[in-house]
Amino acid sequence: MARITTLVLVLLGVLVLHTERAVAWGYQGHEVVGAIADALIADNANAKKQVRDVLNGPLPPEAEIKLQKELRVWRELTLREAGPWPDCVKAVVHHDGNRFKYEVDPEHPEYETPCIPFNSAFERARMEDYAKRNWTSCSYVTGGVERGCHNTFHFTDVAIQRKDYALGEAGTNDHDLVAAVNACIAVLMDRPAPGPFSIRDKKEALLLLVHFIGDLHQPLHVGAVYLDREGTRVDPDATAHPYDAATETAGGNLIWDENVNLHAEWDDIPFDIGRKANRDLLNAARAVPATGAPMEDWARLWATASLKAAQDAFEGLTFAPSVAPIPPKWTVTLPDRAAYLQRADAVKRQQLAKAGARLAQILNTIWPRN
Numbered sequence: 093m094a095r096i097t098t099l100v101l102v103l104l105g106v107l108v109l110h111t112e113r114a115v116a117w118g119y120q121g122h123e124v125v126g127a128i129a130d131a132l133i134a135d136n137a138n139a140k141k142q143v144r145d146v147l148n149g150p151l152p153p154e155a156e157i158k159l160q161k162e163l164r165v166w167r168e169l170t171l172r173e174a175g176p177w178p179d180c181v182k183a184v185v186h187h188d189g190n191r192f193k194y195e196v197d198p199e200h201p202e203y204e205t206p207c208i209p210f211n212s213a214f215e216r217a218r219m220e221d222y223a224k225r226n227w228t229s230c231s232y233v234t235g236g237v238e239r240g241c242h243n244t245f246h247f248t249d250v251a252i253q254r255k256d257y258a259l260g261e262a263g264t265n266d267h268d269l270v271a272a273v274n275a276c277i278a279v280l281m282d283r284p285a286p287g288p289f290s291i292r293d294k295k296e297a298l299l300l301l302v303h304f305i306g307d308l309h310q311p312l313h314v315g316a317v318y319l320d321r322e323g324t325r326v327d328p329d330a331t332a333h334p335y336d337a338a339t340e341t342a343g344g345n346l347i348w349d350e351n352v353n354l355h356a357e358w359d360d361i362p363f364d365i366g367r368k369a370n371r372d373l374l375n376a377a378r379a380v381p382a383t384g385a386p387m388e389d390w391a392r393l394w395a396t397a398s399l400k401a402a403q404d405a406f407e408g409l410t411f412a413p414s415v416a417p418i419p420p421k422w423t424v425t426l427p428d429r430a431a432y433l434q435r436a437d438a439v440k441r442q443q444l445a446k447a448g449a450r451l452a453q454i455l456n457t458i459w460p461r462n
């Protein structure tokens with residue numbers, strides 16, 4: 093009995109940790125989106141210079157640079173390396189007394205892989221400072237635990253029944269993913285970030301923007317399925333079906349498909365892509381039509397497009413309450429698993445290309461060709 097209990101606790105611990113960290117494209121996806129944009133702005137000398145200056149300034153103290161060079165960790169940041177930054181911030185732990193400390197998880201050293209560019213006292217201090225400024229400015233409670241405001245910036249939860257993203261619908265708010273993208277753009281345009289966002293400077297804004305444009309193109313970061321206690325879909329915006337918080341799916345993080353949660357299944361990018369932008373992705377990105385309308389409408393329009401991709405992602409899926417009391421909470425049945433995963437693979441390639449192209453469109457608009 094004790095052994096079983098211990099095993100269950102260990103498994104639950106793993107699941108909870110996995111759930112907490114698996115809240116974005118895998119870091120590879122974020123690096124690829126940044127890499128596509130690096131390539132697409134290469135012919136705009138103004139944007140290229142501004143991105144380089146913003147990401148690499150203000151420089152750390154002289155002694156820190158010397159130390160980093162000795163340790164061979166000194167490097168110039170690109171959009172590709174910037175992509176995972178807001179997920180690296182998740183390693184900042186909130187302690188009693190309002191103390192925030194970046195802590196490497198000894199159980200998961202692999203989480204550090206994309207965070208190596210920020211593995212210095214100077215950059216870790218920046219992450220701690222950002223987490224502290226964006227912890228209590230809004231509340232984000234899941235499983236009875238306060239996760240910190242900044243962890244909500246990565247997603248919005250529009251019901252898949254909606255046709256468009258519109259602020260005010262269930263799952264949207266002034267600190268969701270769409271608001272976060274617009275806050276980053278504001279700072280890069282020399283305007284203050286609207287509350288509740290605290291964005292210290294353009295470097296922080298750009299580190300956030302690269303990541304959030306990636307998240308905005310992951311369908312399950314935008315469209316959500318809402319269920320009743322039996323696992324039947326409900327419409328949280330319809331008064332006849334008020335949303336029951338006890339049935340939350342956490343963007344698919346609490347929905348399990350065999351051994352992986354549905355959210356993580358969508359976060360993973362096709363293995364062959366790796367961590368860079370390949371020729372196919374660059375060609376696809378260059379073919380993405382520019383979005384019309386004023387720039388302040390882009391995040392909303394792109395969220396609407398991702399919502400449609402989420403509607404496809406949930407098409408034909410059925411859900412049932414899981415037997416386990418806490419995560420996994422739901423199980424999903426895919427009508428044809430192989431076909432579903434194959435289609436998801438193709439959608440992911442399109443979405444990565446779109447994200448990279450749109451990030452470049454923002455940067456080319458903020459810093460146009462001279």
Ligand SMILES: [Zn+2]
Pocket residue numbers: 115116117178179246303307
């Ligand atoms: Zn994210």
